[in-house]
Amino acid sequence: MDTRLRERAEEFLKTEDSFRTNAFKIICVMVKLLHKGPKQFVDEMLQSIFFLGRINNPQYTPNDILGDDYEIMMNEKFPGPFESYERKLPKRTPFSCVLDMVASSFGPDEIQQKLSEIATEIGNQDRSLRNTSSKEHKFTSSTICISESEECYYGASMSCKGKIPGQIMIAVSCLHTWHYGVSNAVMTYKPDRNKRNNFDGTMQLPQCVKCQAFNVMSGEEMSPCKSCVDLFGLKTSAQSDKKRWAHGHCAEAESLSKLLYEEEEIEVARVEDEMREQVMAEVTAHLEANLRLSNFDWDSSYYTPQVIVRDDG
8 A cells, every 4th residue: 555655655756857857948948949939839828828827736836937036037027927827727828929920030941840858858757757758748749730712821739738728728718829720620520429419610721731740759740630620621641640539629629710710711610609609618617617616717818928029139
């Protein structure tokens, strides 16, 4: 019995060390990129990480992640995340902010390599931790996707660990972040992965739209999972993984959403407004239930990243 309790305690410490360590690592990565890209992506990522720390069990405060001195410095530069993480919901998970920072700072031929380098840096084990693994809370996405028609649009899979955080962020994305076409497709399926009755927003992408996922670490091409086949009519190979991720978890959703926002001439099927409102109400109710389970006192608003204009000098 003592051995089992000790093993559970060690696993607990491993998990929490990885949250604090890897949250700090990815923040440092973004700070290094500040001289190249927009500051609002750092602001947005901080709020997303702080929120995930707030709903984690046990909770993590910004001070737990940053420490006293670094918290003071970051609070001076990015006050919004510190003021809002206990009340407002982020619109995206952390690696989506990293992806946009990289995409805005590097050329098309450099983006995938840079993301791979960042994911490798975050995933490397911190030798100062006792036999710990950094795989529990990585804050990096396992896949990215490039959707292309006239231009290329990058998306990342959900970079948060756990069933409830994942469901929260997929619901947020459906309600407030993604293009309505992607949102309708994802909301066609309930969180239990069963299809809704009397609501079908799934789409069949036109041939002009190409959609290719890649492993972040290796750069290897990946076939769509069965859920993305359900949602977007993507073709998968006979040899592909038969995994069915939660609908909306994969990088295809974010990249296709960006494409549809920008290339408005690409049409997606409309659904009946009254039925969509009903489904959105159901998604909202499920979101609120998960927030209550997480003891999060939501003020019903979403965080808008601040465009920082302060002169650092």
